[in-house]
Amino acid sequence: MSQAQISTATPTRPWTPTVKDRLMTSASVLLAVLSDVLIVQLTPMKGKIAYFFLFFILWFLIDSIFVYRSKGQKGVRDALAAKVTLFGGVIVVMVVASILWETIHRGLKGVNFKFFTTTLRETSLFDPIGSGGIAHAIVGTLMLIAIAIIFAVPMGILTALYLTEIKGKASGLIQFLVQAMSGVPSVVAGLFIYAAIILNTPLRSSAFLGGLALTILMVPTVTRTAQEVLNLVPRDLREAGLAMGATQWKTVALVVVPAARSGLITATILGVARIAGETAPLLFTVGVFDSYNFNPFKGDQGSLPTVVWRGLQGGTPESIQRAWSTILALLIVVLIMFVIARAFGTRQMKRK
Amino acid sequence: MSVDAPAKAIPKPREITTKPRVSDQIFRGVVTTFSFSALLILLLIAAFLLLQGFNTFREQGIGFITNFEWVTFTDENGVETANFGLQAMLVGTLVISALAVLIAVPLSVLTALFLTFYAPEKLKKYLVTIIDLMAAFPSILYGLWGFFVLMPMAVYWAKLINKWLGWIYIFDVPQPIFSRSPFIAGLVLTVMIIPIITSVAREVFSQTPLDRIQAAYALGATKWGMIRAVVLPFGAGGVVGGSMLGLGRAFGETVAVFSVLNIVFRSNFQILFTQGGNVASMIIQKWGEATPKEVGALMAAGLVLFFMTLIVNFIANQIVVRTVKSGR
Amino acid sequence: MSENITKNENGTIMSDQDKTTTPSSLSDVAGARAAGASRVGTRALGTGLEARGVHAWFDKHHALADVSLDFSAGTVTALIGPSGCGKSTFIRTLNRMHEFIPKTSMAGQVLLDGKDIYESGIDVTKIRLQIGMVFQKPNPFPSMTIGENVLSGLKLAQLKVSNQSELMEECLTRAGLWNEVKDRLGAHAGGLSGGQQQRLCIARALAVNPKVLLMDEPCSALDPGSTLRIEETISELSKTMTIVIVTHNMQQAARVSDYTAFFLSDGGPGQMIEVGPTNEIFSRPKDTRTENYVTGRFG
Numbered sequence: 001m002s003q004a005q006i007s008t009a010t011p012t013r014p015w016t017p018t019v020k021d022r023l024m025t026s027a028s029v030l031l032a033v034l035s036d037v038l039i040v041q042l043t044p045m046k047g048k049i050a051y052f053f054l055f056f057i058l059w060f061l062i063d064s065i066f067v068y069r070s071k072g073q074k075g076v077r078d079a080l081a082a083k084v085t086l087f088g089g090v091i092v093v094m095v096v097a098s099i100l101w102e103t104i105h106r107g108l109k110g111v112n113f114k115f116f117t118t119t120l121r122e123t124s125l126f127d128p129i130g131s132g133g134i135a136h137a138i139v140g141t142l143m144l145i146a147i148a149i150i151f152a153v154p155m156g157i158l159t160a161l162y163l164t165e166i167k168g169k170a171s172g173l174i175q176f177l178v179q180a181m182s183g184v185p186s187v188v189a190g191l192f193i194y195a196a197i198i199l200n201t202p203l204r205s206s207a208f209l210g211g212l213a214l215t216i217l218m219v220p221t222v223t224r225t226a227q228e229v230l231n232l233v234p235r236d237l238r239e240a241g242l243a244m245g246a247t248q249w250k251t252v253a254l255v256v257v258p259a260a261r262s263g264l265i266t267a268t269i270l271g272v273a274r275i276a277g278e279t280a281p282l283l284f285t286v287g288v289f290d291s292y293n294f295n296p297f298k299g300d301q302g303s304l305p306t307v308v309w310r311g312l313q314g315g316t317p318e319s320i321q322r323a324w325s326t327i328l329a330l331l332i333v334v335l336i337m338f339v340i341a342r343a344f345g346t347r348q349m350k351r352k
Numbered sequence: 353m354s355v356d357a358p359a360k361a362i363p364k365p366r367e368i369t370t371k372p373r374v375s376d377q378i379f380r381g382v383v384t385t386f387s388f389s390a391l392l393i394l395l396l397i398a399a400f401l402l403l404q405g406f407n408t409f410r411e412q413g414i415g416f417i418t419n420f421e422w423v424t425f426t427d428e429n430g431v432e433t434a435n436f437g438l439q440a441m442l443v444g445t446l447v448i449s450a451l452a453v454l455i456a457v458p459l460s461v462l463t464a465l466f467l468t469f470y471a472p473e474k475l476k477k478y479l480v481t482i483i484d485l486m487a488a489f490p491s492i493l494y495g496l497w498g499f500f501v502l503m504p505m506a507v508y509w510a511k512l513i514n515k516w517l518g519w520i521y522i523f524d525v526p527q528p529i530f531s532r533s534p535f536i537a538g539l540v541l542t543v544m545i546i547p548i549i550t551s552v553a554r555e556v557f558s559q560t561p562l563d564r565i566q567a568a569y570a571l572g573a574t575k576w577g578m579i580r581a582v583v584l585p586f587g588a589g590g591v592v593g594g595s596m597l598g599l600g601r602a603f604g605e606t607v608a609v610f611s612v613l614n615i616v617f618r619s620n621f622q623i624l625f626t627q628g629g630n631v632a633s634m635i636i637q638k639w640g641e642a643t644p645k646e647v648g649a650l651m652a653a654g655l656v657l658f659f660m661t662l663i664v665n666f667i668a669n670q671i672v673v674r675t676v677k678s679g680r
Numbered sequence: 681m682s683e684n685i686t687k688n689e690n691g692t693i694m695s696d697q698d699k700t701t702t703p704s705s706l707s708d709v710a711g712a713r714a715a716g717a718s719r720v721g722t723r724a725l726g727t728g729l730e731a732r733g734v735h736a737w738f739d740k741h742h743a744l745a746d747v748s749l750d751f752s753a754g755t756v757t758a759l760i761g762p763s764g765c766g767k768s769t770f771i772r773t774l775n776r777m778h779e780f781i782p783k784t785s786m787a788g789q790v791l792l793d794g795k796d797i798y799e800s801g802i803d804v805t806k807i808r809l810q811i812g813m814v815f816q817k818p819n820p821f822p823s824m825t826i827g828e829n830v831l832s833g834l835k836l837a838q839l840k841v842s843n844q845s846e847l848m849e850e851c852l853t854r855a856g857l858w859n860e861v862k863d864r865l866g867a868h869a870g871g872l873s874g875g876q877q878q879r880l881c882i883a884r885a886l887a888v889n890p891k892v893l894l895m896d897e898p899c900s901a902l903d904p905g906s907t908l909r910i911e912e913t914i915s916e917l918s919k920t921m922t923i924v925i926v927t928h929n930m931q932q933a934a935r936v937s938d939y940t941a942f943f944l945s946d947g948g949p950g951q952m953i954e955v956g957p958t959n960e961i962f963s964r965p966k967d968t969r970t971e972n973y974v975t976g977r978f979g
Contacts, residue, residue: 047505047508049505049509074574074577075574077577078574078575078576078577080576081575081576081579082470082575082576084462085462085463085465085466085469085470086466086470087462088458088460088461088463088465088466089462089463089466089471089479091459092459092463092482092483092486092546092550093479093482095486095546096482096483096485098501099489099493099494099497099501102497102500102501103496103497106500154386155386155389155390158382158383158386158387159386159387159389159390161383162383162384162386162387163387165383166380166383166384168380168384170384170387170388173391174387174388174390174391176666176669177390177391177394178390179665179666180390180394180662180665180666181390181393181394182665183600183601183604183662183664183665184394184604184658184661185603185604185605185606185632185657185658185661186491186604187604187606187632187635187636187654187657188397188401188604188654188657188658188661191401191635191650191651192396192397192401192654195400195401195403195404195651196396196400199404216393216397219390223390247372247373247375247379248372248376248379248380249375249376249378249379250375273488276490277489277490277491277492278490278491279490279491279492279606279607280606280607280632280636283636283639284639305490305492308492308496309492309607312492312495312496312499312611320500323496327490327492327493327496330490330493331489331490331493334488334489334490335485335488338484338485338488342481
């Protein structure tokens with residue numbers, strides 16, 4: 001075979017579904033939809049859920065007839081598995097879609113400019129949405145987040161540094177402890193602060209104590225993410241620092257941490273997202289309050305989650321509306337943080 | 353090398369010691385101390401809860417776990433007698449958490465399989481984002497959604513289940529009141545723990561060794577045949593670990609359960625009926641008007657909850673570390 | 681590739697260009713082949729496997745160009761050549777394993793008994809039952825016992841077999857493993873040595889009765905003792921099926937194969953440079969590049 005005779009050929013992918021395959025799939029889906037609608041109309045079944053489940057059953061049955069002819073019983077099982085896994089995924093997506101849609105749909109009704117700029121000081125349970133807002137709660141939540149960051153971020157990052165840089169003998173124990181901490185229920189965190197501080201010191205409900213409770217919940221998230229991020233810093237960077245004669249702490253402080261900077265910010269943001277919506281610990285440590293309180297060390301504080309909580313407990317349509325609108329605000333905040341955290345996270349990935 | 357040359361003695365390895373500089377010693381000291389703060393906090397939690405709850409444990413004894421009542425009575429002289437028993441709430445915790453895991457695991461495994469083996473690349477990224485998003489939703493959001501959106505539908509399903517399967521004890525109801533039942537609380541918990549189980553399952557499925565997958569395909573297996581023969585046996589441990597992590601999360605869930613469950617101090621296995629509870633939401637419920645003695649009891653309850661979640665999470669993490677992280 | 685293909689009195693297909701056997705032992709070989717054929721049923725060997733103008737791409741990268749090879753039924757063909765010249769890629773186009781890698785494409789035809797395995801509408805899982813594969817790294821299923829491993833192909837294909845233990849014994853015997861594991865068929869496959877695991881993989885591939893067995897460097901991860909045993913197995917197996925073996929080891933190619941094909945890539949896509957009877961390729965190669973490779977001047 002001489003080299004000059006290489007025939008140039010066009011690449012093909014004969015294993016991808018052909019037009020005929022796609023037509024058959026569409027046909028079976030269409031048939032399933034039609035029979036689905038028909039059956040639901042004729043029988044006492046009702047509701048979107050009925051349509052949904054029945055569609056999948058019908059689709060599978062119809063499609064199996066086609067598949068059996070070409071691929072036999074094992075082909076049918078394979079097709080069933082593919083549909084069932086799709087079914088599972090669709091259910092999960094539908095649930096998330098429902099949560100997002102309902103929150104936006106119901107919450108948006110109560111949102112206006114005043115919502116973000118006034119407080120609930122003069123609002124009763126029955127006052128309609130036009131009056132009162134969550135400005136105080138926003139301030140309160142920001143205070144709580146700030147306090148939690150002050151405590152949790154250093155603790156979290158230092159713990160992560162121990163695990164990735166020092167790697168001492170206690171690493172296994174520390175790793176276990178971090179995981180144990182991540183399992184602490186939020187109620188217990190609140191109870192603990194109450195038991196330790198409120199019952200034993202003159203300090204009473206305040207944003208400060210709430211921030212401490214939230215710290216307990218935030219540290220494991222920060223530590224875990226920071227650990228992953230620090231482990232991504234290439235070993236050569238550390239070795240380069242040490243080879244230049246720098247001490248370990250200088251290497252860590254001036255080389256490793258800056259290299260992981262965006263990832264550490266991600267860790268912080270993820271930690272904040274974790275605690276921003278926590279309600280239970282606040283009920284024990286911060287209480288509920290309807291107007292501004294700019295003192296983090298004294299007095300009950302309003303916060304977004306407790307506003308939702310109170311709205312839900314209130315039971316009137318107006319207070320419930322307030323709850324939805326507040327949770328919408330909270331959800332948007334969490335989503336924004338999520339998006340930012342991802343953006344930072346991928347930025348660090350790209351730099352590697 | 354000539355045979356009769358005397359063998360050279362192998363020297364002992366030299367000990368290399370580097371004495372860290374003072375600044376590094378301080379650095380290591382500070383970092384280590386802060387890391388142990390995790391231990392400190394956990395110990396303090398246990399300690400303070402025990403301190404406050406000690407009297408309760410002393411007075412109630414083992415009855416604290418096994419009794420059903422939760423009553424406190426103060427007579428004219430201010431003497432308070434009380435009977436605190438957690439069993440109803442412990443049972444309730446187990447019932448709704450077990451229900452949640454039972455429904456969540458198949459859904460999560462299916463979703464994880466879909467993501468790893470069936471979903472096209474572009475779709476996969478979106479779906480993974482959606483599931484991570486689910487994990488970030490605040491629990492009170494699940495409470496609101498659970499009460500206003502899910503419950504009406506779930507009550508309808510409960511009526512159906514009761515109608516067709518009511519002859520089975522757990523699906524029977526003493527009275528036809530279906531709202532705020534363990535069934536609904538279980539469903540809400542299901543939704544909350546799906547992201548955890550799905551992401552662990554996904555991680556372990558994606559680590560399935562390629563050579564085994566190829567072996568199955570080379571033998572003429574279909575995709576599902578391959579999954580059954582290779583992926584599921586490989587990933588079983590990881591799925592179990594993830595499920596236990598989900599279970600631990602379900603144990604401690606507070607406000608979401610409180611919103612959709614009618615807390616009553618009776619062990620109720622008839623999940624469609626409006627009676628149930630879990631330890632965490634009970635603590636919230638009783639807190640507002642608790643007498644000082646009761647506060648101590650609630651602290652004790654918190655301690656019990658703390659240990660429950662600690663143990664489950666410990667086991668879960670052991671399993672996950674052994675199966676997922678090391679990559680069998 | 682032209683050579684005389686004759687049918688001897690037993691109806692088995694043979695080529696008149698053989699390894700180094702004399703005519704009297706040819707009939708021994710033929711007799712053994714016939715006996716082997718009757719044990720697995722009276723399926724004829726068919727017309728073998730043929731590749732026509734096969735190309736392969738990884739995304740945009742053209743990895744293999746215009747390979748045409750005819751694997752006669754009942755022969756052993758070795759594919760040799762330096763690393764990265766497309767041998768493994770080629771062999772994976774023969775049982776449609778190439779398409780599992782994302783973003784791959786191919787061109788050309790692969791004919792099994794005259795029918796193109798890439799034809800649309802074909803059930804690819806059935807193709808893989810007829811064209812089996814043994815991989816470089818032994819990959820038995822660790823969650824199954826030795827016995828279950830052998831029968832796993834049947835289970836995956838949902839084929840019913842009347843006597844499972846008999847089939848198990850037969851496949852393990854043909855793979856040269858029966859004596860070592862007959863007392864522990866219920867033990868887990870992970871406890872076997874590398875060579876034993878590879879023979880288990882061969883037994884597993886045999887259980888579904890393939891017409892063709894593809895082997896991608898089956899001995900490169902094994903010690904010389906296991907290698908020798910597997911080479912003996914290959915010789916035995918070739919009596920009842922067509923074998924294609926990719927190997928880095930030229931001595932191995934010389935020992936086991938009837939025909940050898942030499943692959944080379946000079947920076948561009950891999951191509952098949954020359955194919956012929958093994959002893960000719962090694963003693964009187966037609967192409968200088970082949971000569972350079974087999975005499976060790978490069979590779």
